[in-house]
Amino acid sequence: MAKTALITGITGQDGYYLSRLLLQKGYRVAGLLPPDRQASLTKLDELASQIQVCSVAWTDAAGLLKVVEQLQPNEIYNLAAPSFVPDSWNDPLGTLDLVTGTATRLLTAVRQVGIDTRFYQASSSEMFGKVDRSPQDEETPFCPMNPYAAAKLHAHWSMVHHRQRYGLFACSGILYNHESERRPPNFVTRKVCLAAASIKLGLRDTLEMGNLDAKRDWGYAGDHVEAMWRMLQASEPEEYVIGTGQLHSVRELVAAAFDCVGLDWTRHVVVNPQLFRPDEHFQLVANPTKAKQNLGWEPQVSFEALIEKMVLKDLERLQSGAIKPSTVQ
Numbered sequence: 635m636a637k638t639a640l641i642t643g644i645t646g647q648d649g650y651y652l653s654r655l656l657l658q659k660g661y662r663v664a665g666l667l668p669p670d671r672q673a674s675l676t677k678l679d680e681l682a683s684q685i686q687v688c689s690v691a692w693t694d695a696a697g698l699l700k701v702v703e704q705l706q707p708n709e710i711y712n713l714a715a716p717s718f719v720p721d722s723w724n725d726p727l728g729t730l731d732l733v734t735g736t737a738t739r740l741l742t743a744v745r746q747v748g749i750d751t752r753f754y755q756a757s758s759s760e761m762f763g764k765v766d767r768s769p770q771d772e773e774t775p776f777c778p779m780n781p782y783a784a785a786k787l788h789a790h791w792s793m794v795h796h797r798q799r800y801g802l803f804a805c806s807g808i809l810y811n812h813e814s815e816r817r818p819p820n821f822v823t824r825k826v827c828l829a830a831a832s833i834k835l836g837l838r839d840t841l842e843m844g845n846l847d848a849k850r851d852w853g854y855a856g857d858h859v860e861a862m863w864r865m866l867q868a869s870e871p872e873e874y875v876i877g878t879g880q881l882h883s884v885r886e887l888v889a890a891a892f893d894c895v896g897l898d899w900t901r902h903v904v905v906n907p908q909l910f911r912p913d914e915h916f917q918l919v920a921n922p923t924k925a926k927q928n929l930g931w932e933p934q935v936s937f938e939a940l941i942e943k944m945v946l947k948d949l950e951r952l953q954s955g956a957i958k959p960s961t962v963q
């Protein structure tokens with residue numbers, strides 16, 4: 635019999651790649667979508683018609699319980715989050731409720747229904763924050779530096795508590811930055827790739843950037859969702875650090891993207907100090923040894939291949955009219 639997976643945050647970048655992976659594996663895939671977010675289902679493109687939609691608000695504990703009771707999912711992937719970190723300063727409580735509240739309500743529902751659902755919590759390298767060591771692994775202490783990271787850490791502990799106290803098969807992936815052609819343009823990789831493609835086509839001339847010295851461990855979202863699935867197939871529920879193990883600066887990212895279209899980035903990029911983050915961290919880089927040893931997981935797409943993939947997709951979108959030049963910032 636086909637397995638059933640329930641996904642929150644299904645219309646986001648990771649939701650798309652995870653749904654695609656699970657559908658390919660023969661799963662029945664259901665997505666939790668708040669009633670006011672139904673229109674976002676179109677973001678799943680060709681997958682939308684294959685997804686069962688469960689319309690429930692994140693805050694509706696009784697509604698979530700009913701969905702879990704009726705669906706009896708084999709696996710739950712809790713991906714829902716307002717994932718653009720700076721936004722969390724504008725709404726710390728809203729961030730906490732969506733991230734921590736949804737995780738805790740779903741874990742409570744699984745416990746109350748009393749089924750053997752395996753639970754994946756999307757944790758973040760942001761939880762490490764101000765690190766005292768690099769690279770980070772599963773033993774590295776947490777030191778969150780913003781409301782998003784603090785909310786993710788609370789959700790992470792809620793998952794751990796449910797595993798320890800109630801014996802749920804619950805685990806989390808502590809994921810480093812993971813990108814794709816589906817990344818929204820407010821995130822730095824897509825912002826840069828879209829700008830490089832736009833400048834190449836003569837649709838604009840300059841790109842305003844924040845701190846070019848900031849560094850990140852950037853991987854491919856398609857690789858990272860594979861790790862999520864593998865965690866839920868393991869014999870024991872555990873935490874895993876998931877990243878490439880390689881740091882690149884924003885400057886290297888910009889150079890790589892402009893290189894793809896044969897342009898010299900120094901002629902087009904302007905640094906705007908107002909885009910610098912006061913809570914910046916520079917050394918968030920994964921040691922994914924445990925994931926490699928226990929799950930056989932390794933990233934497949936290199937940094938250079940990822941950036942090329944993203945730039946080429948934006949060139950195609952702009953040339954075909956799938957993105958209107960007026961919407962390009």
Ligand code: G4F
Nearest residue numbers: 717719758759760809810811820821822843844845848911
């Ligand atoms: O693309 P970003 O906005 O991603 P950030 O803040 O690292 O967060 C992402 O990864 C986390 C870890 O997986 C997730 F938890 C989170 O949900 C999200 O997916 O910024 C990346 C870096 C930062 O250091 C930022 O300061 O790029 C630097 N940067 C420099 N100039 C810029 C810019 N970021 C943006 N968005 N725009 C700029 O102009």
